[in-house]
Amino acid sequence: MKLFKKNSPFIILLLLFIAINAILRTVLLFHPITQSDFDAQEILKIYTLGSLSDAMIFFVGSAFLWLYLLFLSDKKYRTPNGYITFAVLVLLLIYVSFFNTVLDEYGGSLPEIGIAFVAIKTICFGLLLFLPQYRKQLRLALYSFTVFLFVLIMVQNAVSEFFFWNEFGVRYNFIAVDYLVYTNTVIGNIMESYPVIPLFLGVGVVTIGLTYGIVKQTKSFLDKLPEVNEKLKSSGVYAVLVIVSLPGIPYLAKEANSNNVFANELQANGIYKFAVAFENSELDYDTYYKTLPSDEAFAILNREFKGSKGNNSLRKIQSDSNEIKKNVVLITVESLSGDFMTEYGNQKHITPFLDSLAEKSLQFTNLYAVGNRTVRGLEAVTLCLPPSPAESVVKRKDNKDKFSTSFVFKNKGYAVKYFYGGDAFFDNMEDFFGGNGYEIIDKKSFKPEEITFQNIWGVCDEDMYRKAIQEMNNEAKQSRPFFNHIMTVSNHRPFTYPEGKIDIPGTSKSRSGGVKYTDYALKQFFAMAQKQPWFSNTVFVIVADHCASSSGKTELPLEKYRIPAIVYAPGFVTPKHVSTLMSQIDLMPTIMGMLHFSYDSKFYGQNIFGPNYHPRAFVATYQDLGLIKNNVLTVISPVKQVKQYRLIQEKKSGLKSEFEIHYKEQPMAKLNTELLNETIAYYQTTAHLLKTKKLNK
Structure with a gap:
């Protein structure tokens, strides 16, 4: 043959x-x-x-x-077969060019691609048919x-x-x-x-x-x-x-x-x-993951969320003090791994401002990102939910009118905005934030003279911060508090930024340069903010969206999820280190607790300073869903797979224990059923409540 x-x-x-x-x-x-x-x-x-x-x-x-x-x-070019075939191709070309075809139903570029394909096929067949003396060379x-x-x-x-x-x-x-x-x-x-x-x-x-x-x-x-x-x-x-x-x-x-x-x-x-x-952009939890009887799963959830009842996460958050209506500025920093900072062992000193700011701030030293993409971080601090399997809620069609940080702040009389230096169309951010009550300020909002530098991801962080300061000044004039969420872009490949700002040239396109410029831009933001009348009445929250890298020896390498998070508010927040194990989803409920907010909550995230908080953290890829608790990492995966690892901290000389981020993940031969059931309960109930729209506002 x-x-x-x-x-x-x-x-x-x-x-x-x-x-x-x-x-x-x-x-x-x-x-x-x-x-x-x-x-x-x-x-x-x-x-x-x-x-x-x-x-x-x-x-x-x-x-x-x-x-x-x-x-x-060669036989198909013999008469009359060749002429018949050519005539059919010509008629087909006319049909796809001038009549409505199935390709037109799909829209986009598909009709043009179809026309081009048929046209090329017709031309090539015609050449081979009518120029037999050159057929060998043409073929x-x-x-x-x-x-x-x-x-x-x-x-x-x-x-x-x-x-x-x-x-x-x-x-x-x-x-x-x-x-x-x-x-x-x-x-x-x-x-x-x-x-x-x-x-x-x-x-x-x-x-x-x-x-x-x-x-x-x-x-x-x-x-x-x-x-x-x-x-x-x-x-x-x-x-x-x-x-x-x-x-x-x-x-x-x-x-x-x-x-x-x-x-x-x-x-x-x-x-x-x-x-x-x-x-598989979406994975149905009940089909692909290990489950518990629904009542049992929600019973576990109700034990964790004091005050919730039945198949729901709804409960009353009641403060014993008067609410404090301070402005809140949340800055999620692109790809800011914990090990970029000096306290975590970095010797390059690429975050000098953040290092100094951390000393003056409330610093959460044991906080984990829920995922390894920006949309996961945005989902975590906005919806305060464990990560769902496959696609983030941000990217889903049913992503609007959710119970969110925006909803809580708006109910307290706050103005709410989302700032992004690029086009918020990317990663469906515009649809998600716009559909959840945020006013969006992105690259489309900038006047040409407001842009000093930009790359494919958007304007540089300095330009974004200058725009944010302008907007906050306008908000402050309205005599109402504001909650503003800023997403940075500069610490992202290609790592280009304005020249002459730091000692690493932008042309080097290095990760270290991207991190150091991001740090420099933050310094400029605070220098501007300190001059504004609203500064003393503002709580600044800085957290990474995710780490710079997510690859490792295991499904969920914990050092790739450990991120810095600090709260800076001179005169309001006492600088100290908090080493309580927590997740990205707990950050905003904790801030609301510090402001003594009372509200009805559907968040899975909790105030870590509350009396009913049991330390745990969620980490996940698009299919492996994990829970860290009691020095055990439980991972549930599609096809109803389950794994557990004993976490053994690996010491690194010169670091305080709270900044040690590396753990040996030792497979456990015998599963801890209680932790497994708790892991399943969190993810199963989240999937159910999202599906039944019980996490809408």
């Missing part, structure tokens, strides 16, 4: 795909972010099962290549272009996977799907972050070189194309390969089940992981 012989383009491209992925695995294996050791068995699984998975992905994904090779023939050119496209996809995907790993330490996941949705911003970020011209030239040179070699090696395939009988036999074999591969791919994906997360990621195929993430 000629289509499966060694000079067949199908076989050559299959071997190339396997080889490229093997090289990619090797590169990722030795990448600095891959912070793990691998034993011989893991290495063997990474390459053998990984390559087998790659082959199956190729069989399924090469359907268009197979059809192209299958329809290479070779079209064949070379087809091979080039497939090789380009393979090479470009490998390069993309490398850069995705470089950023996140994993194969494609929901973030990659988001990147596909927000194409303009992501492409702009790539253009500003990497030397794209040399990169694209390199990809082009490699692709052209590989294409030349493949065409040269397989050219004889075109000289004598397979007969119909041989094509039918080959198609039977190909069909069997596809039928075996369809269940085989997910089966091999399940075999990536090591305790070493890096080993699992290296064994996996990024294309398959992207397809899975694309198909």
Whole structure:
């Protein structure tokens, strides 16, 4: 069967795909972010099962290549068949160009893509039909272009996977799907972050070189194309390969089940992981996760939330003192890992202002981010809920009119705004915050003269802070308190910022520079704020949205979730360290407690200074949901999997115990049922209340 012989383009491209992925695995294996050791068995699984998975992905994904090779023939150009086929193609082109088709129902660019495809097919068929003397050369050119496209996809995907790993330490996941949705911003970020011209030239040179070699090696395939009988036999074999591969791919994906997360990621195929993430933007909790009887789950919740009853989280928060109507400014800082600060052991001194501010502030030293994306941090401080599986509430359609920090502050007479230096369309922020009572001030609100520097993510933090000061001055004139939430952007790749502000050039595009400029901009903000009449009546809350990196040896590496959080209000807040274990979702209820707010609450977040608070923290990826409590990390995952780890703090010389962020996660042979049930109860009831809209305002 000629289509499966060694000079067949199908076989050559299959071997190339396997080889490229093997090289990619090797590169990722030795990448600095891959912070793990691998034993011989893991290495063997990474390459053998990984390559087998790659082959199956190729069989399924090469359907268009197979059809192209299958329809290479001279007989279809013989009269009258050739003329009939050409006439059909012309009529089809007219139809898709001038009439309403199914493609028009989907809208977007799909109709134009359909027209272009049919037009190219018609033109190519016409050339091969009416210019038989050049048919051999034309076919070779079209064949070379087809091979080039497939090789380009393979090479470009490998390069993309490398850069995705470089950023996140994993194969494609929901973030990659988001990147596909927000194409303009992501492409702009790539253009500003990497030397794209040399990169694209390199990809082009490699692709052209590989294409030349493949065409040269397989050219004889075109000289004598397979007969119909041989094509039918080959198609039977190909069909069997596809039928075996369809269940085989997910089966091999399940075999990536090591305790070493890096080993699992290296064994996996990024294309398959992207397809899975694309198909599963939401996970129904009851279908995919371990559950308890509903009454039992809510009974556990009611024990944790004193005053709540039945299938609800609603309870009365009653203060024993008069409410204090201070302004509140919440600043969520992009990617501010705890270990960027000196107290956590950083020796680069890239946060001099934050370091000094922390000494004058109430500092929460044992606070964990709920997730590893900005939308998770925004969800946590706005809705004060444990992270939901798959997509954040921020990104969901049912994301409006929720019980939120905005709702509580508005009921207390506060003006409420959300500030973002970029376009709030990104990550669905505009829809979410606008739908939950916030007035939005984003890049679209800036006059040209108000922008001194911008990159693909938006205006620099200094410009954002200047705008915020203007808005707060206007709010203060209205004689009503304000709650303003500011989201920073400068500590984000490509890490560019105005020159001459710090001692690290913006052209270096380094993470350290991004962090130090973010710190510098915060200093300028406070310098401006201190001059305003409302400053002395304002509580400033600074917290990270998430850490700078989320990859690690385990599903939930705790050091990648530990973030700084400080409350600064001279004369109101006494500077001290609070080492109570807490989560991002507890921050705003704690601030409300400090202001002695009385209100009806649906928050899962709690005032950590309250008498009924039991220290715990939530951490999660898009599918692994965790609870930290009593030095145990409980993780529940899809397919109703459960794991527990004993947390053993790893000491680092020169650090106070409260700033130690590294823990050895020791798997527990025997599960702690009480902690497991509590973990399930939190996540199960959250999912239920969101689904039934009982967390709406």
